[in-house]
Amino acid sequence: MMKATQKHSPALIAVAVITLALSAGCEKKTTTAVTTPAVTAPAVTAPETSTSTTTVTPTPGAERALNNAGDTLADAALTTKVKTALLADADVKGLRIDVDTRNSVVTLAGAVDNAGNMERAAALARGVEGVVSVDNRLTLAPR
Numbered sequence: 001m002m003k004a005t006q007k008h009s010p011a012l013i014a015v016a017v018i019t020l021a022l023s024a025g026c027e028k029k030t031t032t033a034v035t036t037p038a039v040t041a042p043a044v045t046a047p048e049t050s051t052s053t054t055t056v057t058p059t060p061g062a063e064r065a066l067n068n069a070g071d072t073l074a075d076a077a078l079t080t081k082v083k084t085a086l087l088a089d090a091d092v093k094g095l096r097i098d099v100d101t102r103n104s105v106v107t108l109a110g111a112v113d114n115a116g117n118m119e120r121a122a123a124l125a126r127g128v129e130g131v132v133s134v135d136n137r138l139t140l141a142p143r
Contacts, residue, residue, distance in 0.1 A: 075101040078130050082106050085124045092121050097138065099125070104132040111141035 079101040086094030097110040106125045112118050122136040 078104060081128045082125045085128055086121055089124060092117050097121055104130055106131050107135040107137060109137045111139050113141055
């Protein structure tokens with residue numbers, strides 16, 4: 001029997017996390033603005049208005065989930081930028097390189113034609129703004 005594997009994209013995971021965070025509940029204080037017309041003698045005056053503010057404080061769990069979602073989206077953006085840089089380089093052949101990002105650390109995996117392309121791919125990834133470091137797990141393709 002074959003076992004199906006599923007690979008979820010970082011964007012899909014981020015959407016799920018945000019949905020869970022928002023459904024986790026928030027402490028919400030609601031107040032309203034009340035406008036009361038002023039009553040005086042025959043002269044017409046402007047209405048009196050009282051205003052108040054609404055404060056929404058996310059629960060600690062919701063706040064953590066939102067922060068994690070933000071980190072996931074930032075990592076997904078870095079992955080896209082690195083992959084774009086690899087694909088733009090004719091020698092590196094970025095289609096054969098997998099890019100994964102976690103906490104702004106980029107991991108490159110796959111096979112390249114020569115050692116020069118291994119180093120070039122790592123250098124391209126390091127050159128992307130926001131990348132903290134690169135874990136180069138590229139190998140040489142068999143000839």
